Amino acid sequence: MLQSMLESGRLAQEVVARSNASQRNKILEKMAELLKEREALILEANRKDLENSSDLPPSLKKRLGLSASQIARLIDGIGVVIRQPDPLGQGEGQRRLANGLSIEAVHVPLGVIGLIFESRPGVAIEATALIVKSGNAAILRGGHEALESIRVLVECWQDAISASGFNRNLVQAILDPDRRHVTDLMHLNGLDLLIPRGGPGLIQRVIREATVPVIETGVGNCHVYVDESADITMAVDIVTNAKVSNPGVCNAAETVLVHRNIAEKFLPVLEQQLRRHDVVLHADSESRSYLSFAMPATEEDFATEYLSLDLAVKVVQDLDDALRHIAQFGTKHSEAIVTNSYSHGERFLNTVDAAVVYWNASTRFSDGYEFGMGGEVGISTQKLHARGPMGLGALTTWKWIARGQGQIRI
Amino acid sequence: MLQSMLESGRLAQEVVARSNASQRNKILEKMAELLKEREALILEANRKDLENSSDLPPSLKKRLGLSASQIARLIDGIGVVIRQPDPLGQGEGQRRLANGLSIEAVHVPLGVIGLIFESRPGVAIEATALIVKSGNAAILRGGHEALESIRVLVECWQDAISASGFNRNLVQAILDPDRRHVTDLMHLNGLDLLIPRGGPGLIQRVIREATVPVIETGVGNCHVYVDESADITMAVDIVTNAKVSNPGVCNAAETVLVHRNIAEKFLPVLEQQLRRHDVVLHADSESRSYLSFAMPATEEDFATEYLSLDLAVKVVQDLDDALRHIAQFGTKHSEAIVTNSYSHGERFLNTVDAAVVYWNASTRFSDGYEFGMGGEVGISTQKLHARGPMGLGALTTWKWIARGQGQIRI
Numbered sequence: 001m002l003q004s005m006l007e008s009g010r011l012a013q014e015v016v017a018r019s020n021a022s023q024r025n026k027i028l029e030k031m032a033e034l035l036k037e038r039e040a041l042i043l044e045a046n047r048k049d050l051e052n053s054s055d056l057p058p059s060l061k062k063r064l065g066l067s068a069s070q071i072a073r074l075i076d077g078i079g080v081v082i083r084q085p086d087p088l089g090q091g092e093g094q095r096r097l098a099n100g101l102s103i104e105a106v107h108v109p110l111g112v113i114g115l116i117f118e119s120r121p122g123v124a125i126e127a128t129a130l131i132v133k134s135g136n137a138a139i140l141r142g143g144h145e146a147l148e149s150i151r152v153l154v155e156c157w158q159d160a161i162s163a164s165g166f167n168r169n170l171v172q173a174i175l176d177p178d179r180r181h182v183t184d185l186m187h188l189n190g191l192d193l194l195i196p197r198g199g200p201g202l203i204q205r206v207i208r209e210a211t212v213p214v215i216e217t218g219v220g221n222c223h224v225y226v227d228e229s230a231d232i233t234m235a236v237d238i239v240t241n242a243k244v245s246n247p248g249v250c251n252a253a254e255t256v257l258v259h260r261n262i263a264e265k266f267l268p269v270l271e272q273q274l275r276r277h278d279v280v281l282h283a284d285s286e287s288r289s290y291l292s293f294a295m296p297a298t299e300e301d302f303a304t305e306y307l308s309l310d311l312a313v314k315v316v317q318d319l320d321d322a323l324r325h326i327a328q329f330g331t332k333h334s335e336a337i338v339t340n341s342y343s344h345g346e347r348f349l350n351t352v353d354a355a356v357v358y359w360n361a362s363t364r365f366s367d368g369y370e371f372g373m374g375g376e377v378g379i380s381t382q383k384l385h386a387r388g389p390m391g392l393g394a395l396t397t398w399k400w401i402a403r404g405q406g407q408i409r410i
Numbered sequence: 411m412l413q414s415m416l417e418s419g420r421l422a423q424e425v426v427a428r429s430n431a432s433q434r435n436k437i438l439e440k441m442a443e444l445l446k447e448r449e450a451l452i453l454e455a456n457r458k459d460l461e462n463s464s465d466l467p468p469s470l471k472k473r474l475g476l477s478a479s480q481i482a483r484l485i486d487g488i489g490v491v492i493r494q495p496d497p498l499g500q501g502e503g504q505r506r507l508a509n510g511l512s513i514e515a516v517h518v519p520l521g522v523i524g525l526i527f528e529s530r531p532g533v534a535i536e537a538t539a540l541i542v543k544s545g546n547a548a549i550l551r552g553g554h555e556a557l558e559s560i561r562v563l564v565e566c567w568q569d570a571i572s573a574s575g576f577n578r579n580l581v582q583a584i585l586d587p588d589r590r591h592v593t594d595l596m597h598l599n600g601l602d603l604l605i606p607r608g609g610p611g612l613i614q615r616v617i618r619e620a621t622v623p624v625i626e627t628g629v630g631n632c633h634v635y636v637d638e639s640a641d642i643t644m645a646v647d648i649v650t651n652a653k654v655s656n657p658g659v660c661n662a663a664e665t666v667l668v669h670r671n672i673a674e675k676f677l678p679v680l681e682q683q684l685r686r687h688d689v690v691l692h693a694d695s696e697s698r699s700y701l702s703f704a705m706p707a708t709e710e711d712f713a714t715e716y717l718s719l720d721l722a723v724k725v726v727q728d729l730d731d732a733l734r735h736i737a738q739f740g741t742k743h744s745e746a747i748v749t750n751s752y753s754h755g756e757r758f759l760n761t762v763d764a765a766v767v768y769w770n771a772s773t774r775f776s777d778g779y780e781f782g783m784g785g786e787v788g789i790s791t792q793k794l795h796a797r798g799p800m801g802l803g804a805l806t807t808w809k810w811i812a813r814g815q816g817q818i819r820i
Contacts, residue, residue, distance in 0.1 A: 018760065095782055101771050103781060110793055111763075192793060213794050234816040241818035349811050350428065353521075361511050361814030370819065371513060371810075372505055383520055383602060383807040384623050385795035397793040400781075401759050404771030406644040408651035409780065 002184045005139055005172050006191060009112045012167035013137035017109050021086035023164065024133055030160035031129070032078045038156060039071055045148040046121065053145040059248045059308070063119040064145055073369075074125045080374030081129045087392040088135050091401075101407045105398040109135035111192035113395065114185050115377065116141045116206065118198035121149035126368075126375035127197075128157060128171055134395035136192075137170050141185060143198075144177035151175055186210040195390075197378045200305065215386055215394075217378035220250035220333035221305045222363045225322040225348070227339030228259040232266050234360065235338040236273050239311075241362040242336065244277040248307050250379060251334050251366040255302055255312040257322045263315045264290050274311065283313035302329045319344050323351055330354060332381050334363040355381055355388035412594045415549055415582050416601060419522045422577035423547035427519050431496035433574065434543055440570035441539070442488045448566060449481055455558040456531065463555040469658045469718075473529040474555055483779075484535045490784030491539045497802040498545050501811075511817045515808040519545035521602035523805065524595050525787065526551045526616065528608035531559035536778075536785035537607075538567060538581055544805035546602075547580050551595060553608075554587035561585055596620040605800075607788045610715065625796055625804075627788035630660035630743035631715045632773045635732040635758070637749035638669040642676050644770065645748040646683050649721075651772040652746065654687040658717050660789060661744050661776040665712055665722040667732045673725045674700050684721065693723035712739045729754050733761055740764060742791050744773040765791055765798035 016024065035042070046066040053064060091104035113136050117123045124140055131138045142150040150173055158168035174181045185194060186209050193213050196206040200219045207216050224242055226235045242253035258266055267290040271281065275293070282301040283294035294313065301312040302325070316322045326335055336358035337348040345359040356366045366389060368376025373391030380386040386394035426434065445452070456476040463474060501514035523546050527533045534550055541548045552560040560583055568578035584591045595604060596619050603623050606616040610629045617626050634652055636645045652663035668676055677700040681691065685703070692711040693704035704723065711722040712735070726732045736745055746768035747758040755769040766776045776799060778786025783801030790796040796804035 097775075097780065097782065101775060103775075105798075213792065215794075231816070237816060237818055245819055345813075349813075354809060356810040356812060358812045359814065361812055361817040362819050364819035365507075365511060365513075365812060365817070366810075370507065372507065382623065384625075387807055388515075388810045397797055399764060400766040400776075400798045402766060402768045402771055402775060403755075403759075404769065406641070406647060407771040407775070408647055409655055409772050409774035 002139075002174070002181065002188050005174075006112055006188055008169040009137035009139060009172055012170040013109065013112055013135070016132070016137070016166055016170055017088075017135045019135070019166075021088070024135065025082045026164040027132055027160050027166065028078050028082050028129055030163050031156060032075045034156040034160055035071055035075050035125070038152070039068060042066065042071065042149065042152050043068065045152040048148045049121075049146055056145060060119055060145075063248065064121070066121055066149060070122060074122050077126055077369055077375040078129050080369075080372070081133050081392070084133065084374060084392055087133070087396050092398070099407050101402055101404045103400055103402045105400050107396045107398050110395055110397050112137045112139060114139045114141070114188065114191050114194040114212070116182060116185065116194070116196045116198065116202065118143040118202060119146060121146045121153060123197060124150050124153045124173070127377040130373075130375055130377050130392055130395060132170065134392045136395055138172070139185070139191075140171070140173040141182060142173065147175060147177065183209070186212065188212055195378050215378065215380050215390070216382045217380055218250045218333075219305060219331045219381060220252070221255070221303070221329060221331045222251060222253045222334045222336075223255045223257055223326050223330060224253045224336045224338065224363065225257040225316070225326070226259060226262060226266055227319060227337055227341060227344050228261045229340040229344070230262060230266070230338040231340060232262070232269060235266060236270050238336065238338055238360070238362050239270060240273050240277065242364055243274065243279055243311050244309065245364055247309050250305075251363050252307070253311070253336070253363050254304065254306050255314065255329070257314050257316050257325055258287060259322075260286070260315050260317055263287060267291055267313070278309055280310045281313050282310060284315060286315040287313045305331070319347065323348070326352055333379065334358065334366040336361065336363050355379065412549075412584070412591065412598050415584075416522055416598055418579040419547035419549060419582055422580040423519065423522055423545070426542070426547070426576055426580055427498075427545045429545070429576075431498070434545065435492045436574040437542055437570050437576065438488050438492050438539055440573050441566060442485045444566040444570055445481055445485050445535070448562070449478060452476065452481065452559065452562050453478065455562040458558045459531075459556055466555060470529055470555070473658065474531070476531055476559060480532060484532050487536055487779055487785040488539050490779075490782070491543050491802070494543065494784060494802055497543070497806050502808070509817050511812055511814045513810055513812045515810050517806045517808050520805055520807050522547045522549060524549045524551065524598065524601050524604040524622070526592060526595065526604070526606045526608065526612065528553040528612060529556060531556045531563060533607060534560050534563045534583070537787040540783075540785055540787050540802055540805060542580065544802045546805055548582070549595070549601075550581070550583040551592060552583065557585060557587065593619070596622065598622055605788050625788065625790050625800070626792045627790055628660040628743070629715060629741045629791060630662070631665070631713070631739060631741045632661060632663050632744045632746070633665045633667055633736050633740060634663045634746045634748065634773065635667040635726070635736070636669060636672060636676055637729065637747055637751060637754050638671045639750040639754070640672060640676070640748040641750060642672070642679060645676060646680050648746065648748055648770070648772050649680060650683050650687065652774055653684065653689055653721050654719065655774055657719050661773050662717070663721070663746070663773050664714065664716050665724065665739070667724050667726050667735055668697060669732075670696070670725050670727055673697060677701055677723070688719055690720045691723050692720060694725060696725040697723045715741070729757065733758070736762055743789065744768065744776040746771065746773050765789065
């Protein structure tokens with residue numbers, strides 16, 4: 001089954017790859033229209049999914065649910081993708097060799113992209129809009145709990161694609177809940193890219209088992225380091241936002257590191273603020289001397305991506321100590337420093353090895369929509385090909401094109 | 411052993427990553443000087459390698475041998491790398507979000523790069539120059555037949571690095587011939603990239619087994635398609651050059667596809683020219699009717715990267731037939747069309763899915779030195795991260811840097 005999806009996806013994709021940006025934008029415009037027209041239908045399908053998943057934990061239910069305002073935001077995201085410049089066709093590195101051969105690297109689509117995701121049905125809109133705009137085909141595999149939502153959304157895509165004069169197989173979904181299809185997708189010879197979006201279990205399995213090209217996304221054990229010279233109000237706001245605004249996502253903070261010289265002033269204010277949001281603190285012994293309700297932290301706490309209202313706390317000696325801790329426990333996702341020192345800020349930005357590094361801002365901005373990409377297909381935590389929120393550029397490759405007049409190599 | 415090489419390489423690399431381009435260029439300038447000064451020493455070591463490898467086949471011996479003129483060319487390549495703009499530090503995608511947060515993607519080195527290569531000791535100069543200029547560390551593993559040459563070259567690197575005020579561990583080589591080290595390198599947790607350069611056996615093994623990030627290089631089953639409207643002299647020159655100028659390399663042509671309407675005129679001229687170079691033709695039945703000395707070609711011939719003075723020949727019905735053949739048998743490396751038709755030329759360039767596509771030029775130009783990169787770390791045949799000759803850019807990643815004034819996500 002997957003082999004024939006791959007082939008029909010590729011046939012559809014080869015035509016779209018040769019289309020111009022306004023033809024591809026037409027698909028997105030039509031999709032935005034259909035999402036508005038069929039809003040009731042989509043919400044109804046989502047309600048069915050929620051009913052069928054009454055035994056899900058609340059955090060997963062929250063991800064699964066779609067509201068009218070979320071649909072409006074997703075439509076807004078499609079608009080941003082439409083307004084992005086065409087990622088295809090632009091030549092780079094143009095040069096004429098001494099023998100007159102003219103070469104350039106031209107951006108082209110990757111081809112057929114597989115996307116495995118869990119719960120959040122909005123991914124089928126957000127990621128697919130980027131895949132289509134960049135001239136690629138999509139094979140979507142969502143969580144079985146979101147089956148009805150995905151079915152309706154993919155129908156919207158296929159109708160938008162047909163209405164724009166392209167082949168509906170450009171966007172396909174595996175709707176059969178059999179888990180065997182996930183394994184097959186990981187081994188689908190010829191698939192140009194497979195992106196897993198979901199929990200660490202899914203991602204690690206894909207990285208380990210897949211024989212097709214994969215981009216690792218999403219595991220985020222993110223830190224906020226509060227330096228000696230930090231503005232305390234700013235630091236409390238940033239840590240609170242990074243922890244509580246959406247604890248279940250990869251760009252949420254999991255550990256706060258506090259410079260020894262500011263701990264006594266900072267930690268009680270932070271605790272007071274976080275208790276209003278029911279955050280549970282897991283703190284090392286030094287920081288517990290400034291906290292009233294913290295549990296003792298173990299090494300394991302520092303290694304854990306809680307994805308919940310838990311936060312590890314540690315007092316560090318200085319910036320170097322913080323950098324060492326982040327190098328040891330970080331997952332190269334998003335890391336932040338709060339400081340008023342120019343040299344410390346720049347040193348943190350230059351030294352920390354992560355997809356996104358922040359100075360005086362919340363880690364929660366690591367997101368394609370926030371970065372102005374109109375959405376993302378995932379947040380890459382690897383160094384090759386794409387890093388951080390993956391927008392249109394991450395979905396292209398290039399080929400070198402050489403035009404000559406009979407040049408041979410001497 | 412490899413773990414400690416990785417750690418000492420990383421320590422050296424972290425310092426170089428923060429250096430400016432003129433500091434890194436100083437290493438390359440010193441290396442160019444040392445290669446001149448120690449030429450006799452290098453040639454002597456290479457002579458030892460050749461003596462110890464008297465049982466090697468001639469094509470491998472040719473690769474293993476270093477001459478004074480090759481050293482001069484490698485020094486020239488270092489000069490080109492020196493003159494390349496700094497690949498590090500340049501920001502891209504700078505923008506200020508509506509909330510005032512300023513973000514940009516800054517190019518940074520990948521880290522520690524492993525390079526496994528066979529025979530050609532020049533790789534230890536050419537590839538390493540790019541690795542050093544781009545702020546990375548190298549762990550080199552050459553073929554055991556090139557051991558003495560590599561030992562001397564890596565000493566040159568380490569002396570050039572010390573003389574420039576950096577730690578010599580920036581460039582290290584595994585000189586113990588035990589093959590276990592190759593396996594260990596493929597599983598060296600923390601290695602940022604492993605590039606295999608060599609025969610298909612090595613490359614496929616690394617792709618299959620490695621658990622560290624890998625870039626697939628080099629298998630090239632390259633075609634030249636001679637279209638109906640081709641200039642016959644040009645086509646003969648291009649096919650001859652693509653086949654005979656260096657048959658043992660990945661950008662050499664392995665199959666010539668000939669449009670039915672030009673076959674009768676073209677093939678006898680081609681055969682006459684290729685016989686002077688002792689090329690053995692393996693031809694399908696239709697082309698054999700125009701050839702005097704060709705052997706029958708089987709499906710296997712079309713799938714084979716000969717890397718020798720053998721060439722497969724096939725008559726095709728038209729451009730579409732040629733495109734189908736290339737899609738079926740090509741390895742996405744380098745493909746060429748010879749035609750005088752604008753529409754056919756552009757269609758070939760746009761349709762063929764390969765790292766480099768040529769119109770009226772030899773496939774032999776797929777090479778970092780020819781492309782003006784000063785050399786290459788390999789030729790990527792994959793779509794992710796790097797495609798075609800890999801120069802400085804392919805050895806960098808980026809991180810997103812965000813500078814704020816306390817921004818939190820609402």
